[in-house]
Amino acid sequence: xxxxxxxxxxxxxxxxxxxxxxxxxxxxxxxxxxxxxxxxxxxxxxxxxxxxxxxxxxxxxxxxxxxxxxxxxxxxxxxxxxxxxxxxxxxxxxxxxxxxxxxxxxxxxxxxxxxxxxxxxxxxxxxxxxxxxxxxxxxxxxxxxxxxxxxxxxxxxxxxxxxxxxxxxxxxxxxxxxxxxxxxxxxxxxxxxxxxxxxxxxxxxxxxxxxxxxxxxxxxxxxxxxxxxxxxxxxxxxxxxxxxxxxxxxxxxxxxxxxxxxxxxxxxxxxxxxxxxxxxxxxxxxxxxxxxxxxxxxxxxxxxxxxxxxxxxxxxxxxxxxxxxxxxxxxxxxxxxxxxxxxxxxxxxxxxxxxxxxxxxxxxxxxxxxxxxxxxxxxxxxxxxxxxxxxxxxxxxxxxxxxxxxxxxxxxxxxxxxxxxxxxxxxxxxxxxxxxxxxxxxxxxxxxxxxxxxxxxxxxxxxxxxxxxxxxxxxxxxxxxxxxxx
Amino acid sequence: xxxxxxxxxxxxxxxxxxxxxxxxxxxxxxxxxxxxxxxxxxxxxxxxxxxxxxxxxxxxxxxxxxxxxxxxxxxxxxxxxxxxxxxxxxxxxxxxxxxxxxxxxxxxxxxxxxxxxxxxxxxxxxxxxxxxxxxxxxxxxxxxxxxxxxxxxxxxxxxxxxxxxxxxxxxxxxxxxxxxxxxxxxxxxxxxxxxxxxxxxxxxxxxxxxxxxxxxxxxxxxxxxxxxxxxxxxxxxxxxxxxxxxxxxxxxxxxxxxxxxxxxxxxxxxxxxxxxxxxxxxxxxxxxxxxxxxxxxxxxxxxxxxxxxxxxxxxxxxxxxxxxxxxxxxxxxxxxxxxxxxxxxxxxxxxxxxxxxxxxxxxxxxxxxxxxxxxxxxxxxxxxxxxxxxxxxxxxxxxxxxxxxxxxxxxxxx
Numbered sequence: 001x002x003x004x005x006x007x008x009x010x011x012x013x014x015x016x017x018x019x020x021x022x023x024x025x026x027x028x029x030x031x032x033x034x035x036x037x038x039x040x041x042x043x044x045x046x047x048x049x050x051x052x053x054x055x056x057x058x059x060x061x062x063x064x065x066x067x068x069x070x071x072x073x074x075x076x077x078x079x080x081x082x083x084x085x086x087x088x089x090x091x092x093x094x095x096x097x098x099x100x101x102x103x104x105x106x107x108x109x110x111x112x113x114x115x116x117x118x119x120x121x122x123x124x125x126x127x128x129x130x131x132x133x134x135x136x137x138x139x140x141x142x143x144x145x146x147x148x149x150x151x152x153x154x155x156x157x158x159x160x161x162x163x164x165x166x167x168x169x170x171x172x173x174x175x176x177x178x179x180x181x182x183x184x185x186x187x188x189x190x191x192x193x194x195x196x197x198x199x200x201x202x203x204x205x206x207x208x209x210x211x212x213x214x215x216x217x218x219x220x221x222x223x224x225x226x227x228x229x230x231x232x233x234x235x236x237x238x239x240x241x242x243x244x245x246x247x248x249x250x251x252x253x254x255x256x257x258x259x260x261x262x263x264x265x266x267x268x269x270x271x272x273x274x275x276x277x278x279x280x281x282x283x284x285x286x287x288x289x290x291x292x293x294x295x296x297x298x299x300x301x302x303x304x305x306x307x308x309x310x311x312x313x314x315x316x317x318x319x320x321x322x323x324x325x326x327x328x329x330x331x332x333x334x335x336x337x338x339x340x341x342x343x344x345x346x347x348x349x350x351x352x353x354x355x356x357x358x359x360x361x362x363x364x365x366x367x368x369x370x371x372x373x374x375x376x377x378x379x380x381x382x383x384x385x386x387x388x389x390x391x392x393x394x395x396x397x398x399x400x401x402x403x404x405x406x407x408x409x410x411x412x413x414x415x416x417x418x419x420x421x422x423x424x425x426x427x428x429x430x431x432x433x434x435x436x437x438x439x440x441x442x443x444x445x446x447x448x449x450x451x452x453x454x455x456x457x458x459x460x461x462x463x464x465x466x467x468x469x470x471x472x473x474x475x476x477x478x479x480x481x482x483x484x485x486x
Numbered sequence: 487x488x489x490x491x492x493x494x495x496x497x498x499x500x501x502x503x504x505x506x507x508x509x510x511x512x513x514x515x516x517x518x519x520x521x522x523x524x525x526x527x528x529x530x531x532x533x534x535x536x537x538x539x540x541x542x543x544x545x546x547x548x549x550x551x552x553x554x555x556x557x558x559x560x561x562x563x564x565x566x567x568x569x570x571x572x573x574x575x576x577x578x579x580x581x582x583x584x585x586x587x588x589x590x591x592x593x594x595x596x597x598x599x600x601x602x603x604x605x606x607x608x609x610x611x612x613x614x615x616x617x618x619x620x621x622x623x624x625x626x627x628x629x630x631x632x633x634x635x636x637x638x639x640x641x642x643x644x645x646x647x648x649x650x651x652x653x654x655x656x657x658x659x660x661x662x663x664x665x666x667x668x669x670x671x672x673x674x675x676x677x678x679x680x681x682x683x684x685x686x687x688x689x690x691x692x693x694x695x696x697x698x699x700x701x702x703x704x705x706x707x708x709x710x711x712x713x714x715x716x717x718x719x720x721x722x723x724x725x726x727x728x729x730x731x732x733x734x735x736x737x738x739x740x741x742x743x744x745x746x747x748x749x750x751x752x753x754x755x756x757x758x759x760x761x762x763x764x765x766x767x768x769x770x771x772x773x774x775x776x777x778x779x780x781x782x783x784x785x786x787x788x789x790x791x792x793x794x795x796x797x798x799x800x801x802x803x804x805x806x807x808x809x810x811x812x813x814x815x816x817x818x819x820x821x822x823x824x825x826x827x828x829x830x831x832x833x834x835x836x837x838x839x840x841x842x843x844x845x846x847x848x849x850x851x852x853x854x855x856x857x858x859x860x861x862x863x864x865x866x867x868x869x870x871x872x873x874x875x876x877x878x879x880x881x882x883x884x885x886x887x888x889x890x891x892x893x894x895x896x897x898x899x900x
Contacts, residue, residue, distance in 0.1 A: 203872035210650030258559035260671035454633035
């Protein structure tokens with residue numbers, strides 16, 4: 001397993017990078033020639049900005065480029081290849097696992113300038129967008145047509161569609177709408193040679209679209225995507241149920257799902273988070289609760305009352321102390337703002353937080369939360385839980401101060417222990433953020449050598465020389481292909 | 487002969503293994519010795535794609551049956567790939583759940599075959615594709631390697647989505663031996679609407695159906711298929727609509743649907759609850775039902791708003807070739823099934839190749855999905871090659887370098 005405990009930023013010219021001295025001047029000159037001065041950054045202070053994502057460790061790139069078109073992305077890949085530099089795609093850098101940071105130097109390709117909605121096909125409920133488009137901007141763009149884009153990671157105000165595709169991002173509403181892969185219809189991709197190819201889920205042949213979604217920038221660079229849009233629901237209800245403790249709240253979650261009720265969102269926050277959120281947002285959460293459930297129903301007015309009655313009854317059966325229904329759109333939005341801002345609100349508890357992302361079978365939630373609690377306690381770490389309970393997707397937030405090496409070590413140790421808990425309970429090591437750099441060595445705990453080799457065969461086809469986001473997903477020491485394809 | 491051969495029963499050159507290990511042994515041995523293997527499940531979608539080139543062995547997956555793990559409270563189930571769809575549906579129905587496979591002949595069709603064919607059913611506009619329910623898998627690759635992916639949880643981004651990659655691969659990358667699904671609570675009630683379409687009502691009726699506030703689970707404009715699909719026909723054919731949901735929802739949806747059809751000028755509607763789902767399944771069965779050697783069935787995939795025009799064009803082309811044409815247009819998703827036939831198989835054979843050219847000139851992606859006419863294999867069964875055919879060929883070469891599995895069965899000679 002990692003621990004990349006050190007916060008010293010790794011050098012861009014570390015072992016593995018072929019770009020030294022004169023070559024790096026060539027790289028810079030060629031990139032500027034192709035894209036113009038303002039799209040190429042090589043000054044140390046600029047590179048430092050791109051050294052981290054939301055993970056604890058990072059590394060400095062050789063150059064950062066800001067392409068404005070597919071043609072420019074293609075040119076960048078060709079130049080980087082000529083200079084022996086790997087290529088790391090980057091959206092907003094909100095990923096949790098070091099997926100968007102360079103580990104061996106290389107060129108960071110930041111998609112922030114490719115942020116437009118290119119086409120809207122209302123009749124067939126789809127839109128073609130560039131990868132740098134911010135998730136929420138798409139829903140805003142199509143709202144007047146009565147549509148929205150369903151996957152809604154908590155980072156949706158800043159995270160980009162490209163990054164969402166790379167990690168197969170989830171979000172609270174994926175409980176009923178499914179994750180990003182269910183919403184991607186077609187892709188335009190620049191491959192490892194700088195050539196463009198397209199995929200479409202309606203094309204006959206292998207489902208390359210599905211293979212690319214969640215591949216964390218290791219199989220190609222998405223330069224545009226057709227996305228499925230969903231009709232805005234007629235009736236939306238949001239309820240808050242307060243419980244005495246996390247156990248009874250998780251039992252209620254299991255019972256709701258087992259009863260065959262699938263709300264559009266079913267989110268849990270424990271006392272640590274509830275109090276932090278309430279202090280920051282005044283969302284109206286009961287601060288004396290051991291855990292609260294935020295439940296959303298979206299659908300038809302006809303079914304809303306029945307859904308409320310059924311869920312309320314289950315909540316009461318599991319000891320809910322209070323139940324509140326949002327009375328207005330504003331109240332619903334306030335309740336959601338608290339949930340979406342929960343991670344940020346922990347700034348009141350500690351200067352830094354580390355978010356783990358694991359998924360367990362829903363019926364194992366109570367057990368999983370107890371294991372998380374004891375793993376944190378064993379390492380002396382404060383933990384807050386705010387997560388997609390309906391999917392069994394846990395997000396323990398571990399609070400720490402990154403200036404204290406001991407705390408950092410304790411946090412990394414706890415994060416690692418939580419991965420083991422999830423595996424032991426029949427779950428997985430990433431629900432919606434990917435493997436990236438952080439969890440690559442944990443892959444061997446969930447998959448056999450043969451399982452990983454099958455994935456490696458896909459990599460062999462799309463990135464035989466391992467130039468696209470190297471050192472990610474696959475465990476340390478996974479080697480280059482045994483048989484290099486032509 | 488692979489070791490452990492005693493564990494499998496052999497019918498002529500057909501093998502029906504009953505365990506993952508024996509599938510692995512058979513493939514490893516075939517791959518080493520250069521024997522070609524064709525794979526068959528319930529044999530219900532054999533009319534899609536080309537037959538595998540000269541297989542030495544036919545591997546039947548129907549010996550791999552049964553539920554491996556069932557977690558009703560987690561909405562998750564794992565089954566072996568040779569399990570018939572109907573068996574799984576029965577298990578799920580008993581626990582108030584379902585999966586929207588919507589594939590023909592569910593008593594024979596297997597889970598593995600349905601996934602391998604990437605079957606697209608009519609409820610996908612509402613529930614998504616069956617690939618979106620596949621959360622884990624076990625595959626035996628051409629060299630006998632057993633590779634697992636995913637697991638039993640609904641969200642999983644640990645490495646590539648290998649499970650979805652095998653969906654629609656027609657067994658050319660590996661043999662699926664186990665599939666894990668997330669399941670869906672089953673809508674408690676279903677209601678079927680049948681209505682003949684009088685002159686000048688079809689366009690409006692289709693537009694009204696697409697615009698319903700409560701989308702129907704399935705909606706079809708049917709022209710022909712008189713014995714196979716219920717309902718009396720009008721001048722412009724008939725519509726078949728399935729609604730699913732709670733009683734309260736059905737009440738409102740029924741009112742909405744009646745007034746929508748009224749606005750479209752459709753006067754009579756038959757409404758039935760009993761046998762509603764069975765009627766709907768008969769529509770799906772008709773997608774690949776063939777009249778022996780006398781018919782060929784195509785499927786094309788226009789967007790929903792172009793479905794009617796596409797169907798009318800297909801009728802025109804068929805008429806030009808003096809072929810009897812029957813169609814099913816999926817109003818919500820847009821795709822169209824076209825069955826062309828003649829009273830005489832030889833007469834069909836004589837015209838079908840030029841008809842095939844004409845269809846593809848108009849709709850390059852048209853696929854042949856059924857038909858036992860001997861001329862079938864000379865048609866452009868897969869339609870035009872996909873844009874990324876080069877990448878697909880490279881995948882095939884990396885997964886199955888000796889072309890052991892279903893050689894030539896898939897698009898572009900894969």
